Amino acid sequence: MDLRSNPAFLRGLTQSRKVSRRDAFRIAGMSVAGLALAACGVQGRGTGTATPSPDAVAAYWAGKKRNGTLRFANWPLYIDKEGSKYPSLELFEKEMGISVTYQEAIQENATWFGKIQPQLAAGHDIGFDLMVMSNSIQLNRAIQLGYLAPLDHSKLPNFASNAAAKVKNPIWDLGNTYTVPWTVGVTGIAYNPKYIDGEITSVHELWNSKYKGKVGMMQDTQELANFAFFALGIDPDKSTQADWERAAAKLKEQREAGLVRKYYENDYVDALVRGDIWITMAWSGDIFQQVAEGQDLKFYVPDEGGTIWTDNMCIPNTAANPVDALALMDFVYKPEIATMLVEYINYITPVPLTKDLVLANAAKAKGEDKKSLELIANSPLIYPSEADQSRLRVFKTLTIAEEKPFESAFQPIVQG
C-alpha cells in the first residue's frame, strides 16, 4: 500500500492522537490561567450543573433557526477526503442546503480547550458551531461549566436508530445530553510475536517475569491505573480510594521487579516495532495502522478487561448556527455516510451497520482497494467482537476532589 494514500499512516505522522486525552486544563491552565495566577490567585468558575432540565433544552433551542451555514472544527485527517474535497460533507451540503466550513483546528484536547475556554467563559462565539472532543477531563469541565448546548434528541432520529447500544448513554454524559460519538477507540495490550510465542490473552502477562525489562506501560495515570484495576478484578468506574492504593501497590511491585522498560506516551508504538519492548499497553488505532503497513503485531483486549474511549461531537452553547450543527450530527449517523467515514478514518465506528456496507463496497472494488476494504471490515480493531466488547470498560470520571488523591497514588509510579 502506498503510504501517502494511507490515511491512518498520515494521521500517525501528523498528530499525536493520544498524547493526553484525559488530561486536565493543562495547557489551558498554562496559557489562560497562567498569567492571571498572580498575587490574587485564580477564580474558579464551577457553577454549571451536569444535567439540565427538559426546560433547558427547550429554552436553548427556542427561536433558533437553520441559517444555512455550519463551521465544523475537527482533528486532522479525521474525515473522508478526496483531493481537497470532503465527499460526505458535499452530500450534506447538497441534501440539506447548508454550506460547511470544515477546519482541522484541533490538535489536542488540552490546547483546544485552552483556546476556546476564555471565549466560552465570556459568552462569545468561538468561530465554530460543532467540535469534536475526547471524553476527557476537558470535556467534563466543558459540561460542568455549562459551555455546551443541551442536544435536542427529537432532531437526532438517525442517532437513535443507528448508533450502537454500547456507545449510547456514556457515563461521562448520561443520556447523551451534550454529546454524540464521532469515533471510538480501545485500550488493550499489543505484543510482538517475533519475541512472544503463542497466543496470550491475560492482563497478567504485563506482570510476567519472563518479559523483564521488555514491558511497556502508559504514562497517563488513568490509563495506567485501569490496567492495574483489571489485574486486581476491580471495575475502574467503581473503584474507591482504597482500590487506588491497592492498584498503586500492584504497579509498584511491577516496577520494582524491573519489568517496566518505560512509562510511554505515544512513542510506545516505535519501541514495540523496534523490539525495545515485547508487550505493552496499546491503543487500537495505532496498532491497526502498523498492521495495515505490514508490521506483524498482535492486539488483544485482556480477558480481565480493557477500556473504551470516545471522541465526541458537541455544540458550544455560544454557537451561531446550532441548528445546522445538530443537522450534521444526525446526518453522519446515516449508515451510508458513516460507511464513507469509517473507510477513511479506520477507527471504531459508532454505527455497526457499516460493516456490511464496507463488505458490499469491497465486493464491488478491485485490487488494492478491495484488499484494504476487506482489511477494514474484518479487523477486530475496527469492528471488535462481541466477546471483546463485553470486556470493555469506561474510564472513571474523576471529580475535582478525587483528582488529587488519585494523582498522588499513581503519579509516584511514573515519576520515580
Added chain:
Amino acid sequence: MKRLTPYLLVLPGGLWLLAFLVVPIIFMASVSTQEGDVVNGFVQTFNVGNYVQAIGDFHTQFLRSAGYGLAGTAIAILLAYPMAYWIAFKGGARKSTYLLLVLLPFFVSFVLRTVSWKFMLADDGILLGPLKAIGLLPEDFHVLQTTAAVIGGLVYNYLAFMVLPIYVALERVDHRLVEAARDLYASRLGTFTKVVLPLSLPGVFAGVLMTFVPMTADYVNAAVLGGPENTMIGNVIQTQYLVGNDYPVGAALSLTLMAATLIGVFAYARALGTENVLAAAAR
C-alpha cells in the same frame, strides 16, 4: 542627551528582561505559596508547606538531576578541552571549518537529535543488533532507558557549549607566553599546567556554567532516553504544571531548583577563587 544615551541603549534589553524574566519570577514566587485547585481557583495563603512538600516528595529527583548534571559536565570537559585545544593550536587555516562542525548539530532540532538516538541505540537496532548477533554483547543488553543513555544524551546535546568558551579562552592565550616558558626550560607538561591551563580556566568556568545549569534542568533527555529510574527534576516540574495542574508545588519546585543552582554556582566560583571569572571570561 549624551548622558542619556547609555540608558537608552540598555532600555530594550532591560524591558525585555523585566517583562519576560523578572515579572514571571515574581508571579511564580507568589503562586508557590498559594493553595487551591485549578477549577475552584488558587488563593494566596502564604503556605510554605508547598516547599516542604516539593522537597520532601522529590528530593530524590533533585539529587539525581544534580548528579547527572555534574557527571555530564565532567564528561563534557574531558571531551571538549582536547577538542578546543586542538582547534585553537593546531587548527591552522581551517579553524572556522572545525568550529562550524562543532556547531553543525545545532542546525537540527534538539528533540529530533535526541529522538534519533532512539533509533540508533534500539535493542535490536543498527548498532546493538549486529554486536548481539556475533555474540559480543549479551542478548538482554540495552542502552536505552539507562542512566548512561541519559547522561550520554546530555553530554551530546550540550557539548558545543563547553567547546566554544574553552576555545575562545585558548585562542586568546598569547603564544609569546608559551615561547617564554619554553625558553625558561619548562617542560611541555609544565608549560601546559603552569601557563596554558590557568589562562584557559575562565573558559572552562564559563563552559561549566553554560552546560551544568541547563543539564540539571533538562527534561527532554530523561523523557526520551530514560526509563522509570531516570526521572529528573525537570520532568517532575513539567508534570506538576501540565498533568497535575498543581501550579503551587510546580512553582515551589522551580524556585527551589533555581535557588539551589545559584547557590551551587556561587559556591563553585568561591571555591575556585574566581569571583571575577565571569568578567574575565567576558573580556
